[in-house]
Amino acid sequence: MRHHASTLLAASLLLAAGAASAADTTIPASAVKTAEQLRDRALNDGTAYAVLQSLTTEVGPRLAGGSNDQPGRDWAVAKFKALGFDKVYTEPATYPLWVRRHESGSIVAPFPQHLVLTALGYSPGTPKGGLTAQVIAFDSIAALKAADPATIKGKIVYVGYRMQRSQDGHDYGMGSMVRVAGPVIAASKGAAGYLLRSAGTDAHERIAHTGVTGFRDPSKAIPAAALSNPDADQLERELAYGKPVSVQLDLDCGIVGEYTGANVIGEITGSKHPEQVVAIGGHLDSWDPGTGAIDDGAGVAISMAAAKLIHDLPQRPDRTIRVIAFANEEMGLWGARAYADRHAKEVTDFMLGTDSDLGAGKVYRISASVKPGARHAIEQIADVLKPLGVAYDPRRPGGGGSDLGAMHAKGMAALTLDQDATHYFDWHHTSNDTLDKVDPKELAQNVAAYAAWSYMAAQADGDFGSAPGAFAGDGAEE
Amino acid sequence: MRHHASTLLAASLLLAAGAASAADTTIPASAVKTAEQLRDRALNDGTAYAVLQSLTTEVGPRLAGGSNDQPGRDWAVAKFKALGFDKVYTEPATYPLWVRRHESGSIVAPFPQHLVLTALGYSPGTPKGGLTAQVIAFDSIAALKAADPATIKGKIVYVGYRMQRSQDGHDYGMGSMVRVAGPVIAASKGAAGYLLRSAGTDAHERIAHTGVTGFRDPSKAIPAAALSNPDADQLERELAYGKPVSVQLDLDCGIVGEYTGANVIGEITGSKHPEQVVAIGGHLDSWDPGTGAIDDGAGVAISMAAAKLIHDLPQRPDRTIRVIAFANEEMGLWGARAYADRHAKEVTDFMLGTDSDLGAGKVYRISASVKPGARHAIEQIADVLKPLGVAYDPRRPGGGGSDLGAMHAKGMAALTLDQDATHYFDWHHTSNDTLDKVDPKELAQNVAAYAAWSYMAAQADGDFGSAPGAFAGDGAEE
Ligand SMILES: [Zn+2]
Ligand SMILES: [Zn+2]
Ligand SMILES: [Zn+2]
Ligand SMILES: [Zn+2]
Structure with missing residues (x-):
């Protein structure tokens, strides 16, 4: 969770209010329709829960650098492949081993x-x-x-x-x-x-x-x-x-030394602009006493399942959907920082992104840090998410989540999908972080939101304003 | 918790229905009035919670025969004395040491x-x-x-x-x-x-x-x-x-041998019939992972505090109020059985009894196993308890509680004060059996019920039918 100063953003919003102009980023009507279908399909799709059940049962706790670190990465690679992702790969992250x-x-x-x-x-x-x-x-x-x-x-x-x-x-x-x-x-x-x-x-x-x-x-x-x-x-x-x-x-x-783990990444490759990516994900590591179900197996499962729904469409999206299962978020965003350092130069290719890392409670609010000319597209996204019970707050920035926040700090346009965290901190970082805390329907609601917005961002006519250092003004800091 | 066949009892109740006859046991009007005062005083009395806080903080877990067994007994002796009980003593109980x-x-x-x-x-x-x-x-x-x-x-x-x-x-x-x-x-x-x-x-x-x-x-x-x-x-x-x-x-x-612990007993000595006792209590031992707050520090605290309120009256009651903190209930009612074996011959002197061993939730129901001629007195008791939200069920037997059930099986007339156990089994026998699970107001409501009925039984004109083997018919078994 990050907190941002929103004064500057609010000011820029005032300038952007009103109808979309010809230069504004928009989502084509056909993409909106497909996103609505993805949303509705997701609500009856059990993939995320099955993925989460698999992760928590077959791997269990995933302390960064611990005995389940490699098995966890192996699981993620195998799961991406089993789900039919077009490209599956890892990128190293090195950190102190505790x-x-x-x-x-x-x-x-x-x-x-x-x-x-x-x-x-x-x-x-x-x-x-x-x-x-x-x-x-x-x-x-x-x-x-x-x-x-x-x-x-x-x-x-x-x-x-x-x-x-x-x-x-x-x-x-x-x-x-x-x-x-x-x-x-x-x-x-x-x-x-x-x-x-x-x-x-x-x-x-x-x-x-x-x-x-x-x-x-x-x-x-x-x-x-x-x-x-x-x-x-x-x-x-x-x-x-x-x-x-x-x-x-x-x-x-x-601390007993150093460990090199990895971010595990799966992609649904874009058909028109494969180098342009919509970035989603969660973190693969978890604290050791539980099995990392709500923190953050849920984020991994939500993003994998959202991309899988897009994968199952008759055609690949225009841009790439990239799902990143980050290494060692828990002990200091090591995977996220390695990722952002490695990809900072390509930040303009990162259309829009956020990861999920606040459990499996329903998404109830969406906000964005985008260029003023993309605000209309965000409104289109918010309209598709509205039937899920998601309110759009144009005054709040989008932080990009715990891990993709590091890419936002580099200049990636970012969303925040706020989840209902009423019970999250009852179980967070304890032995009680287990699968039984997850309501399959609430998990599916998250998938619906992620599938819809990811697809819409992938099909947008225009961009969301990603550029080196673009969002320093709304509190995004390196 | 015990379960009884109630058919025979129901039949005997039909015979006893109707107005009290001259031979019936009754509670004098002055005693009813004093019981009402005790009840109302108890609701604003913090003694039980203070006793429970002292036990769980200063002693903590009390596994029978464990390192806290003797400290627990020492605590009970000291607490009875500090509360001003007239007589404080112990009686041994021997059991396998696990x-x-x-x-x-x-x-x-x-x-x-x-x-x-x-x-x-x-x-x-x-x-x-x-x-x-x-x-x-x-x-x-x-x-x-x-x-x-x-x-x-x-x-x-x-x-x-x-x-x-x-x-x-x-x-x-x-x-x-x-x-x-x-x-x-x-x-x-x-x-x-x-x-x-x-x-x-x-x-x-x-x-x-x-x-x-x-x-x-x-x-x-x-x-x-x-x-x-x-x-x-x-x-x-x-x-x-x-x-x-x-x-x-x-x-x-x-099991590593044998251990001799003890029931710890405190009395408010009766002024007219000191040898006749109203028996209440709880068990002093607890499982080791928690601190034995709801099971059964609560029972010990409720009974100690109820007797203390009677102690504080201007005059001693006619009969003795005996509070028994039983040894090793958890591993097989060892203290209760030792007690019943030792006192079986005096069973007729045990006017009425029950212990408290279902946590600290409110009492919501009272029932009794007494002779038909004492049913009217039970109705008088029930009338005093009614404002506490306690319903009287004349069709159910009284079991005497976990520990005093053994005396009931010997022939002691007995009550059951059913407590709201909605949450009890969330914490029962776990590390979660700690003081924070106890609502001081609900605990005080229990004290109100125990103080009122104990006093009324101590002042009754007539008895409740205790006699060797008197209640074999309602399911009480040795
Ligand atoms: Zn997390
Ligand atoms: Zn965490
Ligand atoms: Zn008990
Ligand atoms: Zn117990």
Whole structure:
């Protein structure tokens, strides 16, 4: 999820309001009709769910660089081929290899209690035998920032921020900041370790939410873990007795080298302009405790199934539909950044793009970052998506998704398809990220939206404004 | 939870219908008034929640015979004393000592997947290095019973029964049968191990439900564990591929000797008939993954708080209010049976009793097994409980609860206070049995019901029919 300043965009929209002029990008009527058929067909198509079931059952968890990384890529290559994609290939991505071997923890005083916790990505391990230290608690990052380092030195910092539920999941902004920035701030003040209340909306599940931390310099990193919400409650109850509270952390994890994985890419090749692409996708890696169903098997399945529907049309689309299953999104967008670096020079060929990475809830809103002359085409797309319950918000930018956001930052015109994330953060980054959380009908609604807009972009008369650095003004940054 | 044949009782009720006669047991009007005050006071009294918070925070999990068994008893003795009970004592209970050291499991073929599981109480461990065997699946105990032993020998039996949610939790009858009887049946047919879909209504939580098995003869026991619901789904998906599915189980657990714990008892001593008791309580032990909040810290807290309210009246009640925190209910009612054996000869002194052991949901129904001449007094009790939302069902027997059911079987007149168990089996016997699942207001409603009826029984003119073997006819069995 990314947040953009929309002031400049709103201003440019005012200039663009009104009827389309002859120079504007438009979608031909025949393409609109085909897109409507794709949309309706998708709602009764089980391909995405079958793909997701296959991935989560036959491969399961896909920690970047872990034992399922190569099997996951093999699965993606085989699945693209089985679905009949015209071209299937991989492009390497190299990143630090982080491993999780063992994790446990407990309150040792005043009242011994087992703690359900999970180490954060890039957390180093604790010394052999574990780390035991007194806990100092904060209720926000602001309070931690304001704290005197002398009160923190040698202690385990705990931040107890409670992430709030919402349809758009916006509080993950603060939730993830507590996870990403918190450990770095605590380390800079001399903390021995870091604990947070899980960035999750499942207030009552004894399941912890992992996720990456913001350590850039491994020599300055400290052991960092997330407590399940009920365990955070327990810690806070013990703290409320007013006596010193000590916690023991035993984490065996850390960066052990470098790994070269790959983005796996499948294409439905365009018949007129094969070099011009509509880019969709999701990320193939997942956190290890679950099976990566909602994050982000769903995005991979939605984009594969959308392209497959276009593949099954009597004729290939004018432009190429490119589905990218990105490597290692979770630990820092490594696949996305490798992809954007490799393809920055071709950014003008990337007509329009976004990936799906917010689970399998229904798409309820669409927005776009395109040139003013393409706004009418976006309205045409929005009209086709409207029967799916998708509202068009012309004032919001399109961010391109977690991974294709990196291409948007290079200048690719981009959409955002907002999904209903009401329940997403109950399961996100936990063992609970499993297939049973996905409603096949809601998944199919996503496919309908992706198939329709991808096809329309592939058939557009004109472009959407992609060019090097074209969207720096709406908050897209490299 | 117990189930009774109610035919005989219904017949006896017909004879008893109509107005109370002079010989009937009645509650004096002054006692009714005091009971109403106790009820209303209880709704604004935080004692039960404070007791439960203290138990779950300061002690936590209380596996019978485990490292928290003695601390749990020490806590109960101290809490009874702190609340001002007139008499606090313990009575021993001896039982096999079962320990859980480590548990893990995975599907090894056709697709390797980690499994979230938990060993069942009295399960033996697997051989060092674990047990790997092919899985044979059944969807019910009936199907397992009907199976040819030749198809089962050497395999891991899996039973995939899905427990259904309801207000009265009745499907735990079948759910617990799959857990208690299933392993015994499988073992008798030569199975190498046993797995079940957890007996729980949390269809989507990656948390397994433990509980005791029915092994009577340790030499015939086989390793037995429960899968979380999503893991059961995963196993079933792999089975659906039609290839042999192998599972590896690594359980380090088993019976390691004998342990003598104790029931912990606190009394508010009766002023007129101290030897006559109204018996209430809950069980002090809990399963180890959670902190025993709903099962059954709640029962202990409700009964302690109800008695404390009676303690705080200007005068002691006529009869004794006895609160029993039972030992080792979970692995076979060991504390309850020791108690009933020890006190069987005094059964006539046990005026009326029931314990609370279905969580902290509101009481919604009351029923009784009493002599016909006490039915009017039960109606008086029911009238006082009615404003709490408690309905009286004169056709249902009173079972006396899980633990005091053993005294009912000896002839003690008994109530049943049915609690709303709609969510109880989401968390029952899991790591999720923690304080946050308890609504303080619902807990207080329970206290209101227990304080009111206990006091009324203590002040009754006449008895409720307790006598050796008095209730064999309504299904109460030793
Ligand atoms: Zn993601
Ligand atoms: Zn993620
Ligand atoms: Zn219980
Ligand atoms: Zn229980």
